[in-house]
Amino acid sequence: MLVLGIETSCDETSVALVEDNVIVENLVYSQIEIHKVFGGVVPEIAAREHLKKLPILFVELLEKTNLRVEEIDGIAVTKGPGLIGALLVGVSFAKGLALRYNKPLVGVNHIEGHVFANYLVYPELKPPFIVLMVSGGHTLILKVERGEGFTMIGRSVDDAVGEAFDKIARLLGLGYPGGPEIDKIAKFGNPSAFHFPRPKLQDNDYDFSFSGLKTAVLYELQRLKKNLSGESEKLSDKIVADLAASAQEAMIDVLVYKVTKAARAHGIGKIVIAGGVAANSRLRERLKETSEFEFFLPPLNLCSDNAAMIARAGIELLKKGHTDDLKLEPEPNFFEMIKPNTLENT
Numbered sequence: 160m161l162v163l164g165i166e167t168s169c170d171e172t173s174v175a176l177v178e179d180n181v182i183v184e185n186l187v188y189s190q191i192e193i194h195k196v197f198g199g200v201v202p203e204i205a206a207r208e209h210l211k212k213l214p215i216l217f218v219e220l221l222e223k224t225n226l227r228v229e230e231i232d233g234i235a236v237t238k239g240p241g242l243i244g245a246l247l248v249g250v251s252f253a254k255g256l257a258l259r260y261n262k263p264l265v266g267v268n269h270i271e272g273h274v275f276a277n278y279l280v281y282p283e284l285k286p287p288f289i290v291l292m293v294s295g296g297h298t299l300i301l302k303v304e305r306g307e308g309f310t311m312i313g314r315s316v317d318d319a320v321g322e323a324f325d326k327i328a329r330l331l332g333l334g335y336p337g338g339p340e341i342d343k344i345a346k347f348g349n350p351s352a353f354h355f356p357r358p359k360l361q362d363n364d365y366d367f368s369f370s371g372l373k374t375a376v377l378y379e380l381q382r383l384k385k386n387l388s389g390e391s392e393k394l395s396d397k398i399v400a401d402l403a404a405s406a407q408e409a410m411i412d413v414l415v416y417k418v419t420k421a422a423r424a425h426g427i428g429k430i431v432i433a434g435g436v437a438a439n440s441r442l443r444e445r446l447k448e449t450s451e452f453e454f455f456l457p458p459l460n461l462c463s464d465n466a467a468m469i470a471r472a473g474i475e476l477l478k479k480g481h482t483d484d485l486k487l488e489p490e491p492n493f494f495e496m497i498k499p500n501t502l503e504n505t
């Protein structure tokens with residue numbers, strides 16, 4: 160089955176053609192350079208950029224693959240979660256194509272898309288498995304038991320871990336997005352130099368909380384700067400690296416502890432890591448230290464947002480006969496998207 164994928168939920172505009180488990184082409188345009196100056200994604204600018212770039216990328220996709228729209232079997236588009244204006248652009252574009260070429264249309268849950276990215280790299284992967292979904296918008300532990308759908312067994316009660324990386328990076332005066340900056344600088348720091356809290360580590364659930372960590376870093380910074388009075392106001396590079404490494408270690412400790420605890424409790428030996436933070440080199444290193452589980456980590460280009468994962472999830476849905484009509488609407492909120500009876504832990 161050959162499916163066109165369209166992704167516009169946040170700040171990546173992407174179109175892809177996927178045939179079963181094979182990526183024919185996956186074009187991603189990142190808006191990061193535009194949002195960088197604002198220190199975060201500006202929703203209206205994101206929507207306008209999608210509107211500008213999506214048709215251009217689509218034409219480029221057809222040219223690169225030498226395919227005609229008539230040849231595809233269906234259109235899969237991210238319906239949410241994400242920024243409403245951004246989602247509207249992708250969904251409208253997908254509807255237009257479905258109408259013009261009379262092709263089946265299916266709306267895809269972006270989170271499910273991240274899970275499906277793994278089938279593109281590990282076609283042999285089969286449920287059951289546990290997913291640690293770590294992005295700028297979500298931190299979730301999911302249980303996948305069948306070919307589609309999932310049960311949420313844990314989530315962050317406040318900031319997502321990617322968001323915490325970005326906010327802590329900003330406090331430390333590093334660039335945006337903060338995750339890769341902290342990852343880089345932490346290599347020169349001592350992860351035990353500062354002891355930051357491991358929130359919810361001892362709680363009897365699989366939930367996370369990251370906003371307190373950001374506050375702890377802020378207080379530590381204020382304390383360090385006070386001691387500097389009279390000298391230059393700037394902290395040394397070594398101290399900034401120590402702070403970054405220590406904060407990163409605190410977040411990773413909780414992620415690794417909770418996801419392995421969840422897998423153990425559910426008697427599942429396979430753990431899939433998905434989302435932008437899966438690119439973190441220290442997280443990848445720490446996972447390699449345990450041989451109790453088999454870990455699946457997508458390559459970096461499939462960890463971040465892309466349309467290939469949406470097309471792959473769409474193939475699964477279309478094969479099972481799921482389609483949407485032209486009434487398809489974006490669903491920006493993850494917790495409103497999933498049925499309450501799938502929230503095992505809430």
Ligand code: KG4
Nearest residue numbers: 294295296321336338339435436438439463
């Ligand atoms: O999944 P993603 O590309 O977009 C969504 O949020 O859906 O994730 C982006 C997040 C950002 O917060 C970014 O700082 C974080 O992933 N990130 C990282 C790394 N690369 C990206 N966090 C830690 N270490 C990294 N190497």
Ligand code: ZN
Nearest residue numbers: 269294463464
């Ligand atoms: Zn994402």
